[in-house]
Amino acid sequence: MSTQQEWIITRSEFNPQKIHHDETVFTIGNGYLSTRGSFEESFPEENAATFIHGVFDDIPVVFTELVNVPNWLDCVLILDGERFRLDYGEILDYENQLDLSKATLTRSVKWRSPAGKAYQISFERVICLHEQHLLLLRVGINPLDGDAEVIFRSGINGCVSNEGYVHWKHKAQSVQPGRGWLSLVTKKSETGLGMSFSLKSSLPQIKMQAWNMDMHPVLNCSGFIPSQEVLWFEKRVTVYTTRDVQEPIHASETLLGQLKASSWEDLISAHQKKWQQVWTQSDIEIDSEDDAQIAIRYNLFQLLIAAPWQDEQVNIGAKTLSGYGYHGHVFWDTEIFMLPFFTYTQPQVARNLLSYRYHRLAGARKKAKENGYLGAQFPWESADDGEEVTPTWVQHPTDRTKLTRIWTGDIQIHVSADIALAVWRYGQVSGDDKFLHERGIPIILETALFWESRAEWNEINQTYQFSDVIGPDEYHDHVDNNAYNNFMVRWHFRIAEQAAHLLQAHEPDLYAGLVDQLGLSDSRMQHWLEIANHIYFEQDALTGLIEQFQGFFQLEDLDWKSLEPRSESIQSLLGIEATNQVQALKQADVLMLFYLFPDAFPSQIMAVNYDYYNARTDHTYGSSLGPSIHALVACQLGKTEEAYQHFIRSAHADLYDVRGNAGDGIHAASAGGLWQAVVFGFGGLRVDEYGYHCQSRLPKKWRRLRFRFCYRGEWITIQIPGQEVRE
Amino acid sequence: MSTQQEWIITRSEFNPQKIHHDETVFTIGNGYLSTRGSFEESFPEENAATFIHGVFDDIPVVFTELVNVPNWLDCVLILDGERFRLDYGEILDYENQLDLSKATLTRSVKWRSPAGKAYQISFERVICLHEQHLLLLRVGINPLDGDAEVIFRSGINGCVSNEGYVHWKHKAQSVQPGRGWLSLVTKKSETGLGMSFSLKSSLPQIKMQAWNMDMHPVLNCSGFIPSQEVLWFEKRVTVYTTRDVQEPIHASETLLGQLKASSWEDLISAHQKKWQQVWTQSDIEIDSEDDAQIAIRYNLFQLLIAAPWQDEQVNIGAKTLSGYGYHGHVFWDTEIFMLPFFTYTQPQVARNLLSYRYHRLAGARKKAKENGYLGAQFPWESADDGEEVTPTWVQHPTDRTKLTRIWTGDIQIHVSADIALAVWRYGQVSGDDKFLHERGIPIILETALFWESRAEWNEINQTYQFSDVIGPDEYHDHVDNNAYNNFMVRWHFRIAEQAAHLLQAHEPDLYAGLVDQLGLSDSRMQHWLEIANHIYFEQDALTGLIEQFQGFFQLEDLDWKSLEPRSESIQSLLGIEATNQVQALKQADVLMLFYLFPDAFPSQIMAVNYDYYNARTDHTYGSSLGPSIHALVACQLGKTEEAYQHFIRSAHADLYDVRGNAGDGIHAASAGGLWQAVVFGFGGLRVDEYGYHCQSRLPKKWRRLRFRFCYRGEWITIQIPGQEVRE
The missing domain is CATH 1.50.10.10 (Glycosyltransferase)
Known part of the structure; x- marks a missing residue:
């Protein structure tokens, strides 16, 4: 762990033995919800979680617990037929950084696939403070050894549990190229949740297919990245529960629509300004x-x-x-x-x-x-x-x-x-x-x-x-x-x-x-x-x-x-x-x-x-x-x-x-x-x-x-x- | 419940209040595994389960329990854009039959979608007695009001739990047009499971797309059915665990391949012959x-x-x-x-x-x-x-x-x-x-x-x-x-x-x-x-x-x-x-x-x-x-x-x-x-x-x-x- 800079927590080496510790350390949030620092592409034995304040459900022995909500990170990345995950291939360079002043989590990995090709992959994750129902994710993919065939799959994964205990029931869902949503309800406390997402890529040749899998609507994006070019995916997620509004999906869809006019930079800038105010006091x-x-x-x-x-x-x-x-x-x-x-x-x-x-x-x-x-x-x-x-x-x-x-x-x-x-x-x-x-x-x-x-x-x-x-x-x-x-x-x-x-x-x-x-x-x-x-x-x-x-x-x-x-x-x-x-x-x-x-x-x-x-x-x-x-x-x-x-x-x-x-x-x-x-x-x-x-x-x-x-x-x-x- | 015939249990009316009872009543199995009579297309609040003898995993309070294995039925059927499930639309005719002499479960539903079009949908389910690692499913779709645009999605769903308690961890999977497999392991007892499936349709115009979703490989089949024609899907599933063999996926893939030469009728006939022998004694x-x-x-x-x-x-x-x-x-x-x-x-x-x-x-x-x-x-x-x-x-x-x-x-x-x-x-x-x-x-x-x-x-x-x-x-x-x-x-x-x-x-x-x-x-x-x-x-x-x-x-x-x-x-x-x-x-x-x-x-x-x-x-x-x-x-x-x-x-x-x-x-x-x-x-x-x-x-x-x-x-x-x- 490096803490040399005054605002930035950096991990420059990936240690699979310490993933649960790092998941905690790299938690980000906005007082409405928090997400542990688990990887977008997942990792075996991870303890991923996103918790929303006040969303509880019944559980034996301890009566009630905060419910792990659907995984909004949810990325599968396949590069030239090889699944990108840190238990495969070789990590050539690694940097995971939490910027405390901006409440931004970034990760950059230089990775060689089992097939021997190298790629630079980067992630930027923000849970907005200026708009507590908005979550942002950016993924960059840069093939270093020639053209690459890429499959990037992302959506909302409702097949989640609290360390093996399932709290969600399905209500409804939808997905179409560019966006989708998932509506769930907790089993006993009957708290409804609506999560919407939009996804766009920076290269026009990337095709987007809607896979409307029950509990897990995703967009399957595929195409070629020319050598040395960077393909960016930008994902925006909105989330409401029946603790906030009567119709969470209506609210999450509305917010997502309203934000269309705002650029990534606009949103990040508003978020950072808010954090600046917070730090001024604290x-x-x-x-x-x-x-x-x-x-x-x-x-x-x-x-x-x-x-x-x-x-x-x-x-x-x-x-x-x-x-x-x-x-x-x-x-x-x-x-x-x-x-x-x-x-x-x-x-x-x-x-x-x-x-x-x-x-x-x-x-x-x-x-x-x-x-x-x-x-x-x-x-x-x-x-x-x-x-x-x-x-x-x-x-x-x-x-x-x-x-x-x-x-x-x-x-x-x-x-x-x-x-x-x-x-x-x-x-x-x-x-x-x-x-x-x-x-x-x-x-x-x-x-x-x-x-x-x-x-x-x-x-x-x-x-x-x-x-x-x-x-x-x-x-x-x-x-x-x-x-x-x-x-x-x-x-x-x-x-x-x-x-x-x-x-x-x-x-x-x-x-x-x-x-x-x-x-x-x-x-x-x-x-x-x-x-x-x-x-x-x-x-x-x-x-x-x-x-x-x-x-x-x-x-x-x-x-x-x-x-x-x-x-x-x-x-x-x-x-x-x-x-x-x-x-x-x-x-x-x-x-x-x-x-x-x-x-x-x-x-x-x-x-x-x-x-x-x-x-x-x-x-x-x-x-x-x-x-x-x-x-x-x-x-x-x-x-x-x-x-x-x-x-x-x-x-x-x-x-x-x-x-x-x-x-x-x-x-x-x-x-x-x-x-x-x-x-x-x-x-x-x-x-x-x-x-x-x-x-x-x-x-x-x-x-x-x-x-x-x-x-x-x-x-x-x-x-x-x-x-x-x-x- | 009708039990007039000497070998056939018939339910001619669908009562959503009694689904858990019917799931038990219409259980079929072969002494290696059993599957409750839950619907292929699922139903809210269902208690679906397939249990394999001897596959246990740890659970608090009662120490260990039989594990609900991945759902091999796993069908999503969308007819002219409307999801077929018995909580939607209108049931015009319904018959669920368990033939005890042949150990075959068949269900036939005449259904009118919320959009007003009628279809005849039938299911035939067999858990083979002559080959205990083989499970068979046939789904027939017959549009009664003109041509129909059909989406049929089926695979192996590993996102299952024992009434909310998750026992499976992911190991590996694959899916390609026509077949796929899923390999899992129980969390504590470390029992490995391999399940393979093949799927084919009776009409050549049906397109098949492999959706390789983690824990849930499926084939998404889509196309048109001309009016009054019947589209059949035939699904074969093979399953082994590390209780049976060292490499369950190798065994399930091998068996699926060996069975390619056998027709549906061959398999059903061998199964029924075996049951005849059993009944002769019992x-x-x-x-x-x-x-x-x-x-x-x-x-x-x-x-x-x-x-x-x-x-x-x-x-x-x-x-x-x-x-x-x-x-x-x-x-x-x-x-x-x-x-x-x-x-x-x-x-x-x-x-x-x-x-x-x-x-x-x-x-x-x-x-x-x-x-x-x-x-x-x-x-x-x-x-x-x-x-x-x-x-x-x-x-x-x-x-x-x-x-x-x-x-x-x-x-x-x-x-x-x-x-x-x-x-x-x-x-x-x-x-x-x-x-x-x-x-x-x-x-x-x-x-x-x-x-x-x-x-x-x-x-x-x-x-x-x-x-x-x-x-x-x-x-x-x-x-x-x-x-x-x-x-x-x-x-x-x-x-x-x-x-x-x-x-x-x-x-x-x-x-x-x-x-x-x-x-x-x-x-x-x-x-x-x-x-x-x-x-x-x-x-x-x-x-x-x-x-x-x-x-x-x-x-x-x-x-x-x-x-x-x-x-x-x-x-x-x-x-x-x-x-x-x-x-x-x-x-x-x-x-x-x-x-x-x-x-x-x-x-x-x-x-x-x-x-x-x-x-x-x-x-x-x-x-x-x-x-x-x-x-x-x-x-x-x-x-x-x-x-x-x-x-x-x-x-x-x-x-x-x-x-x-x-x-x-x-x-x-x-x-x-x-x-x-x-x-x-x-x-x-x-x-x-x-x-x-x-x-x-x-x-x-x-x-x-x-x-x-x-x-x-x-x-x-x-x-x-x-x-x-x-x-």
Whole structure:
């Protein structure tokens, strides 16, 4: 992988062992859909996929998953009777490039066929940002050893599956020389999809035949290319679903027709202009000795192509739209890790993401009710309808007759407070009072009701407690009084009381409605504060250590060195039960509090806890969510160089596949945490109720850092060293 | 459904609501593969499938399943621009016919297109019995309203799945005018498949174009048909897998080439001749007032098309090769229900089926060992490698977060004795001593070892017992001392001791080998007899009632009338737990003993028990295995007319879909039991160590019954009324 240039990711050698990793790395998208970087001409064992936000369908075990939509790349290229595919013939030259500034994927291959003739073949792929329903593909074929007889076949391939599971049923289709379309519907969720395409070639002698194969309408193009000439094919694809319009095919055909007047250059230029605007807001500039510049841009790019610019009914899954991992399900990863980036640089995306939660309060109410609680309890994993979609049981990794119980959907409850925090912080930074009043505060109050009914009064130690939960550190389940959980709930109750008074003051009618709907009252608020003031939260008076959960310090210490070198997580090595019994963390959840509430603890206390938990965390194969948070907290403690090690581990997670699972999709929370490590950590930006300020600490390798953010409608540029610029 | 003629099943009206039922009913096959009666031109929501014996692939939950192979029918027909499919246009006339004597499926449709023109379209489908790798299809198109422009497209469609689950990976393919082939491999089991096809038309003006679409090579044929002329297409398909040969495509291409010299008529004639031979042995003739004749033939036909004539590495699944139900898994259904039909009329098939068990002793040994037992314990569900493939957990029918534990794979252990019984009976009837000595007795002895280690000595009542089992009546699980189980084990020990001495006498070397391998000894045999003589088996001295299992008589009686009318099973209505607590039977397992051992009990005891258990059995929606057994036992008791009611329920199970689940595939055990009900029940045939005799009792509606069977190499024809004829 070459990342020398500041905007371009280049792979100059094709390695068939790494195709799944490269498919993830070279994912492009526009916030409506994304397509993995699989090859136009296909490759054996590929994991190709295009996912459209919000298009889910039923599947056993994990309930629902993002559906792989028909393959719009779909190219077969036969050169002088030889099929072009990278497992045949000889690759003489290879370059795959993702230009982050223009969101364009290009590939150029010099290939010698098994018959011995050489050709230069190039691909250019764009998923338009200015028109989210438009996808563009250009293929160039240049015979290097004399004339060539070429067959190029391309269309829309509906014979696709999610790793072997078929979600689409056929509805209708058509194809004629120059264009065609395919109409499908998902089997259970009955989401309709329409995809249209047009295809034209640059040489008049190329004949085009329509092959109207069921599920797979294609155009079969054939003819001669004179030596040294380049034959170009230009393909345009439009796509709509019944989530967008009533008649997707009507819409995709109409758009394709409307675009006829626009040249390739027009379309590309409009697309690039749009990306320029996006980067103007979201870019981070780093002048560094290493590849920090391109690495941070790459991570931000992956968040930006998954960002729902125009849709408040979808959210970003843990693997964005870039792979099959976690099936497109949405976790706290969005609110706690990804959201700040959007809140500060693309506030309308943050608003859409939080509105998704607001629109799914019904699912959260259902979950609370089914568990016997009041208010709204957000699911640990959320998808289309906002009901809990965490798998309950999964196959045991080795014994095929056994199942493993997954408890996160039952007891990892902190997500409801995480969402409330994201709502409040978004309101604080954006100044979007309308959202806060109409959607944000209702979320905060209704989830507070859940906490009220979930809190348990302990008569013996006179505290409110939360037993049998899972904190961020998932190596320990069924724990009592997890520090992260309890601290968040305390914050939640206090902010709920403030939020209620705020709403009452500014929007008395809205407030009155909520009072009726939720049964709010002064005495209830008092009760909330009462719970908050008596929530169990223990800090050792002598050492200053905060115990991750009750009894954690009684667990045995792990001899980490005896397990090195290792290539899997501590939990994989020891098993679920044994890991539960030692002081080994998947991710440090006490440190999460320092990251989220940097002013809540004296720095000496933070330092003591950082040292303790940092040494006990599975940084390499534990949670991918951890490193960027460790980077940030280390920055807060002035350990800038140590922070930088964590930063680099997070920055390279997907680019260099440091965890070996990048093939499943982008580590989106890591990418979001990375922005925070740079801006809040090295950049030292702090925003609170009084405004913002910066206390930067750049690592040695960095000469300059520059970023922008929007504070209550005002754009501010921070340059370090240098000064802050308001616009 | 019309079944007026004695050999032909006719459907004269197309009902789209019943397509899955009809797909099962019109299944044809040749014991190598079967194809469901789905339409050549396809239909929305169809459940098309072709299964080849022994081609399994991995799947979650149920471990492995028979793989739906590429669709060899694969026809697209476009008449004057209108797609022919039965959900378009108007059906003016329709006839779908399965000729059981010739194993030929023909369909004739007079169809008016949406544009208003009428056509007569006919299909003839044959899966050859004389050449098991050859499949034939003929399509006739006759325009009734003037000339017609026709497009006919056909090939091999590899884009298939098992109800949405994809098992095939692409290897290679080719197509040229007149023929093509497709080579695939299953994803996990890596079974290779080669399918070749040829296509020719009867009119010279038809142009043929090869469309070499990945996974789906087709020939696109187009041209004009003059008014009133008939255009015929003849398609031949050959198929091999790596289970048959090393290079399936080489074999399928070779066979297709060799057959070029044979005309359609030649091939059909050879096929029909082979079927004539089969029916000569297996047919039952009934002269009856009702449709008993065609119904029995239909059931036997379905067993015959699933019979592995040449393969001793496969068995017949509970749903034959006719549907997705039970995934092709093999149960005791084969040995206890289907096998007698083959033992008596197609002994080489019985030998192959039992040899399948012999070749899978390794899997049975593994299961015994894993459970801590000696010898061989056959799995409750068996598939390719003979290991246990019963699902352990399945999705709860209503609560998506819950799972239901399936216990049959753990504790429904009687299958090992069932197999031993089938082995012994086959030996007795066929006189195939070579099989008995080399394969049969080893099975009997090694499974006896399992029983030895599984038996529990009860000090208190001084009996050997079997606690925590499931008997044939699966409404009651985790029961102690199931009557069927214990009686079978007693028989098993006694026959094992006899079999050992038989082998010692006839094949002392073989016996010596087994003594070494299994640790046999005289004292061990004595111990077996000792266990047999002390196995718990209770019969009430006063009433003569045999208790189905310990404690059954203490369960509450069910008020059956209060649940009528019902359209689901007692277990569905009451739930698993509640059904366990009442005297309601899925199928009567005490009566199974009378069926298997008609001389072991005085008829008065049989009568008492029949009356008791018959009244407590869920005949309508319990096990489909029950009715034919009730018919047989009622015959034994002289209740011929009551027997006939049970007989008809079983005979119509699939033809009239009386249980509503025929779409999942044929009820093969019911079909096998039906033959026994006729031959052993109404025919009264009894074969034991002393020979055979008949004591017939025909129902009133029957004027004549005639059947044949083979006793120790000698063919005997029984005609009632009339005399027995030896050949």
